[in-house]
Amino acid sequence: MDQPQSVEETLALLAKGNYVADRSLATALYLSLSLQKPLFLEGEAGVGKTEIAKTLSATLGRKLIRLQCYEGLDIASAVYEWNYSLQMIEIRMAEAMGDRDRNLLERDIFSERFLIKRPLLQALDATTDAPPVLLIDELDRTDEPFEAYLLEMLSEFQVTIPEIGTMRAENPPLVIITSNRTREIHDALKRRCFYYWVDYPDAERELEILAVRAPGTPERLSRQIVGFVQSLRALDLFKSPGVAETIDWADSLNQLNRLELDPDGINDTLGALLKYQDDIVKIQGSEAGRILSEVNAALKTAVPTA
C-alpha cells in the first residue's frame, strides 16, 4: 500500500492492520511519514508501542528491521562488524600466492565484501524502492554513548565507517523509536523526532481493541474485563496492567472457557494481569470481589440503554 496522504488515511491504514489508534497518534505518525522524521514513542510497558512499527511494516508492505537495545549495545552489534575470519583467510591466501602488494591488499580486506551489516546499516542500505521500517526498541535501555551515536544516523540518515567512508540512505527508512522511560532520553535526540506519549486507552477504545485482538470473547465478558482493568489502573499499584495484559487476560479466560468473571476466576488468572507479587496480594480476594461487584453494578445500569 502507498504512503497515506492524510491523517484519515493513516488512521485507516492502522485500522487495516488491526491497530486501534487515537486520532492524535495518527496525526503524529502521518507527520513523521510525510516529513521523513523519526517518531519517538514513549509510554508505560504494554501500551502497544512496538506494535505500531509492526503494523506499519505489515500494512505498508515494507521490511521491518528491529534493533532491540540493551545496556552496552555497541557499534559492532548495532551497525557493522568486519568478518574477521574471512579477512584472515584472505590474508593467508594473498601470502600463499605472493602476488599482491600491501596497499592493494588493505583496500581489498576492508571492502564491502567483508562487511557484516547489522540492523542500522541494513536499514540505510536498502536498495529497493520501498525503504524499510526501522524499529529502535526500548532505547532507554542503552547508555548515553549509543544515544549520541544515533544522532548522526537519525538526522542525516548516514553512518560513517572509517575504512570505507560515509554510507548514506537513498530513501530514508521510516524510523520508530520506543522508550519505557526508565531514564530520560537526551533532548538532542528527541529534538530530531516527533514525540508522542502513548497513554492507556479509555474504556471505549479498550473494548474496540479487545474486539479486534481477542475476537471470540463474549460481549459481556469483554465489558467486565475492560471495566475491571480500568478500575485497577485507578488504584495505587506498582505496575498498572497495560493493554497487552488486558489482551492476555482475555485470551486466558477464553482458554478456560469462562463466560463471565467471578471472584474465583479472577484469583486464578490474576497472574496474567499483574506481574508484581505485592500487587497480586493487594488485589487478590476481597479487593477483587469489591471491584467486580462495582463493575457488575455499572454494567447493569449501562446494559438497558445498549
Added chain:
Amino acid sequence: MTDADNDRGFLAANIMHFGRALRAAGLPIGPGHVLRAIEAIEAIGVSNRNDFYWALHAVYVNRRDQRDLFDQAFHIFWRNPKILERMMSLVLPGFRGDENMDQEEISPRLAEGLQGGRQNTETENRNEEETTFDAAMTWSREEVLHEKDFEKMTAGELAAARRAIQSMRLPLQDTPTRRFRTDPRGARVDLHATLRAALRHGGDIIPLKTRSRRKRRPPLVIMCDISGSMDRYARMLIHFMHAVTNDRDRVHTFLFGTRLTNVTRYLRQKDIDVALDSVAGAVEDWSGGTRIGKCLHNFNQDWSRRVLGQGAVVLFISDGLDRDAGDGVSREMERLHRSCRRLIWLNPLLRYDMFEPKSLGVRALLPYVDDFRPVHNLNSLTRIVSVLGETGPRTNDAMRQWRERAA
C-alpha cells in the same frame, strides 16, 4: 503579495509567538522547533482543529510532564485571543486589552511565561519575612511549611564545612560495563585492531592486540531526610550532595520530610549559593516531621524505575525517627533494596556509643540495608568516602550484628 501569502505569514508568525510563549513558560523550545512546527502545519493543514493541536504537540512537547502546560497554553493562545490580549498587555505596557473578562485559572508558571518573566514584587516582599525553627533531637507532629533560610548557618561553620566538603570526592567502586577498550594487558583479543596491525606488516606477522572491559562509575541516588531532628546535619550534608552532584554524572538527589522532593536539577548549579537558594525555594517541608514510609513509597512508585537503572547505589541519609512509627517502612525499604545494587544508610545518631536500634523506624529499616555508617562530622564523612571505594561483598559483615540487635 497575495492574500494567501499574507495569511500564511500571519499563521507562521502566530506559531512562532506560540513557541515563544511556551519557551517563556519553561519548555525547551528553540528556533529549530518553530521551523519544524511551521513545516508540520503546512503538511497537515489547518482544517481540523484536533489535527492542528496534535501536530503542534508532536513538535513542541517532548516529555510527558510538559503536556499539561502545553494543553493550557494551546487553549489560551488559540481559542480565546482575548486572554492572550490581556497577557500581551502585561508584556507591552502601551497595549490595553479588554479588562473585564472571566478569570480562568491558569498555571502560575504559564502566567509568568506569558508575562515575560516580570518580577513579582509581592513574592519578594514575602520572602523577607524570615521564620526560624530549630528542632534538633525532636520531631514535630506538624508539617512546618515555611521557606527555610540557609543564611542562618553561622559563617564559621559554613566556611569550614564548605571548604572541606567541596573537596570531597566519592570514589564508589567502578563497575564493569559491556563496552571494551584497547588494552595491551587485556584478556580478550581485539580482532579489528589485530587485523589492522597485521596489514601494517603486509600480512606476514599477525601481532595479537587485546582489549578489556571498560569500567564506569555506577549511578548514585542520594535520599536525605530533612525533618526537624535531622536539620543540623541536612544543612551540612547538602554541601556534600552539591559537591558529589557536580563531580560525577548520573547522580540523583532527593530530599524528604513529609514529602519527597527531587532536587537534582537545582544542585547541578555550579554555584553553591545559587543551588542552595533554588533548593530552599523548591523544598516546602524543611524542618518538619518525617514520614519515611510514605516518602519511600512515592520514590518507589514514581522514581525508582527512572533513576535506579544500570546498577545504581543508594545513599539513604536519615536518623530513622519516623512520625508514622515505622508504618509501611519495611515493605517499601525491601522494594528499594531489591531495586538497587547497594543500599547504604548513613545515620547521624550512630555517633553515640550507646546507640541502640530500638526505635520502630530503625528496626523497620535495618534488615534491608547493606551498610550502616555514622555521619555527623567531617571525619565520619571522610571515612565514608574511603570505605565506599573498597571492594567487598554487597552486604557489610557488621550488618549481621546490627540486625541481631534490632531483632
